[in-house]
Each structure stands twice: as structure tokens, then as C-alpha cells.
Amino acid sequence: MKNLLKILVVLLFSSVCNAQQTDVSVLKYEELEKRIQEEKGKILVVNFWATTCAPCVKELPHFMEINNKYKGNANFKMILVSLDRLVDKERVLKFIKNKDLTAEVLLLNDIKRMNTWIPRFEKDWDGNIPVTLFYKSGEKVYFNDGEMSKEDLEKKITENLQ
Numbered sequence: 001m002k003n004l005l006k007i008l009v010v011l012l013f014s015s016v017c018n019a020q021q022t023d024v025s026v027l028k029y030e031e032l033e034k035r036i037q038e039e040k041g042k043i044l045v046v047n048f049w050a051t052t053c054a055p056c057v058k059e060l061p062h063f064m065e066i067n068n069k070y071k072g073n074a075n076f077k078m079i080l081v082s083l084d085r086l087v088d089k090e091r092v093l094k095f096i097k098n099k100d101l102t103a104e105v106l107l108l109n110d111i112k113r114m115n116t117w118i119p120r121f122e123k124d125w126d127g128n129i130p131v132t133l134f135y136k137s138g139e140k141v142y143f144n145d146g147e148m149s150k151e152d153l154e155k156k157i158t159e160n161l162q
Contacts, residue, residue, distance in 0.1 A: 024082070024092055026107045029117035032081065035106075037138045043160040044135040045078040045153075048108075051088070051095045055147040056130040060099060062150035066157065067103045075161055078103040083129060085111070136160050 007066060027035075036044060051055035063078065070076040081100065082092050086109045096105055110117060120123050122143045125131055134142040134156055141154055 023094075024089060024096070024105055024107045026086060026109045027109065028090070029110045029113060029120070032106065032108060033120070035079070037134055039077050039135065040137050042077050042135075042137070043157055044138075045076075045136065045157065046081060046133045047078070048081045048083055048129050048131045049135075050083045050129060051091055052084070053129050057099075059147045059149075060101065062148070062153060064100065064102055065150060067154050070153075070157060070161075071102070073161070076157065082107045083111070085109075095127055103123050107122045134160060 010037075025125065032040075036046065045063075045067075049060070051057070065079070067078045068079075080103050082105060083090050085106065089107060092105065092107060095101070114127060118127055120141070121133060122131070124143065125145065128145070130147055132144040132148050132153070133140055136143075141160055145153070
């Protein structure tokens with residue numbers, strides 16, 4: 001009976017983990033910075049995007065393919081940071097469902113302070129998206145300005161997972 005209960009718990013947990021988000025956490029820059037620091041011991045891929053950004057939408061299927069490949073690795077995490085406006089939260093939720101986004105999606109509601117937080121993420125970031133940052137144990141190890149190919153994304157992840 002105990003083994004059956006354990007199996008049911010594992011199955012339930014795995015189905016919850018694979019389910020799409022039904023809500024999007026809304027946060028400010030400081031909260032996002034804290035989340036990044038919490039991912040110690042991992043390679044963390046943080047992609048800044050928006051539903052209205054064509055290059056962002058174009059690269060997301062590659063990101064999901066790579067996320068699905070590595071999501072079982074305890075040393076890997078991907079976060080998609082939407083820069084859509086707070087009033088567009090429902091559009092973001094529909095987008096998550098329609099595009100089958102499996103990585104965690106956050107909505108950064110801090111547009112008025114962009115000139116403050118953008119250079120804190122990366123001094124060379126001009127504010128355009130998509131942008132992808134790679135962190136290893138909370139320290140930034142790579143900055144990619146613009147669309148990222150599946151091959152480049154996977155290469156950076158494998159380099160840093162070692």
C-alpha cells in the first residue's frame with residue numbers, strides 16, 4: 001500500500017510539473033533579481049521577451065524544445081520574463097497556452113524603471129528584445145542580445161552544465 005501511495009504521489013507531482021501555467025506571477029525588478037539569486041547550483045536561462053515581439057515569438061519554440069530536453073536535470077532552469085504590460089496579462093496567459101510554453105513565465109511589471117534595471121542586468125543591453133542571460137550559481141556567465149538559435153542555446157547550456 002505504501003508503494004502504491006508513493007507511485008501515485010510521484011505521478012501526481014510529475015503531471016503538475018508538466019502542466020502549463022494557469023497564472024503568471026507579476027513582479028518588480030528586485031523580486032526577479034532575488035529569484036535569480038535563489039537558483040544557486042544551477043545553470044539558469046533567463047529570456048526577456050514579449051508577445052508582440054516577432055523575433056521573440058520566433059525563437060520560443062527552440063527554447064521550449066531545449067527546456068523540455070533539460071527539464072529533468074536538477075542543475076537546469078529556464079525562466080521566460082515577459083515584458084508585456086500588466087493590462088495584457090490575459091493575452092500572456094493565452095499565449096502560454098497556445099504556444100505550449102513549458103518553462104516558467106513571469107511578468108515583469110517595472111517598465112517605468114527600465115533605465116534603472118536594464119543596465120543592472122547587462123551594461124551592454126540597449127533595451128531591445130529578445131535578450132537571453134545565462135547564470136551559473138547566481139553569477140551571469142553569458143549575455144545574448146537578439147534572437148538565439150537552438151544550436152547556440154543548447155551549446156551555451158551544455159558548456160555551463162559541466
